[in-house]
Amino acid sequence: MTDLQAAVRALARARHLLVALDFDGVLAPIVPVPSDARPLPESAAAIQELAALPGTSVALLSGRGRADLATVSGLGSPIRLIGSHGSEFDDGAALLDDEQRARLEKLAAELRELVDGEPGVTLEPKPTGVAVHVRNAPPDVGARVLDAVRAGPAAREGIEVTPGKAVLDLSVARMDKGAALELLREQVGADAVLFAGDDVTDETAFARLRPGDVGVKVGPGDTAAEHRVDAPPDITALLQQLVEARRA
Known part of the structure; x- marks a missing residue:
């Protein structure tokens, strides 16, 4: 055994x-x-x-x-x-206050602009955030996009970041x-x-x-x-x- x-x-x-x-x-x-x-x-x-x-x-x-x-x-x-x-x-x-809802709207808009046209990169909207998936992107594209997300939206005040396998999960609620x-x-x-x-x-x-x-x-x-x-x-x-x- x-x-x-x-x-x-x-x-x-x-x-x-x-x-x-x-x-x-x-x-x-x-x-x-x-x-x-x-x-x-x-x-x-x-x-x-x-x-x-x-x-x-x-x-x-x-x-x-x-x-x-x-x-x-x-x-x-x-x-x-x-x-x-x-x-x-x-x-x-998921219950969000007005400030969190406004932060989520801004986050989603910024991420849509950031990943627009990037092959194989997808966004998954969630009630408290957005996940950036690069599993189906070419490795160089995935690395570049995730670096840009970390340096941009993920670095904003009030954004919680959870890294995973070929994904970066951003949330306005901890x-x-x-x-x-x-x-x-x-x-x-x-x-x-x-x-x-x-x-x-x-x-x-x-x-x-x-x-x-x-x-x-x-x-x-x-x-x-x-x-x-x-x-x-x-x-x-x-x-x-x-x-x-x-x-x-």
Whole structure:
């Protein structure tokens, strides 16, 4: 039995378990067009089974906007959908004051002008900000655009910046996955947490895990997580193991 398998068996004995998962690169393979992403069917089935078990809460914690997350995941209640790195909880809206709304309008306009005509660069509007995606851009174009964003809009007062894989997430409201995970833990009264993520944005959540929790990094890269797997199919196997152990 591997260390991760032993950790999952121990986790399954928690009185109330919170399973929180990033979406892209964890439940769903990374794809060139973000709107084409879908969860692996076996993973989707496993988290639905987990969510139906007593004393078990399941949440997707994604950098995507919550509405987008609902569309691509095909999931909903009782599975919690938390979007925009924790800025959007389950009410489906993010509350901004007048100053933040004005800042968001200015940010969106500035980014549209900055990336206009840049091949392969796309903007993803979110309730509290805008994400600049360069995954499909030539490497030199992506590097130049992200440098320009960092030097320009990202440097403005009141703009929170979250770097990811081939993306820069800009927001007018401060939130990260670590803070969102803490809030989720409190809301559901979890005794233990499983969190899995693949991106640098997930490190804030790994850093908030406590003794008895299990953190799983998917793919390469430095991480604070204790465990690592290679790809989304490995998460499928982990979730299926957790279903079986939790039922037992």
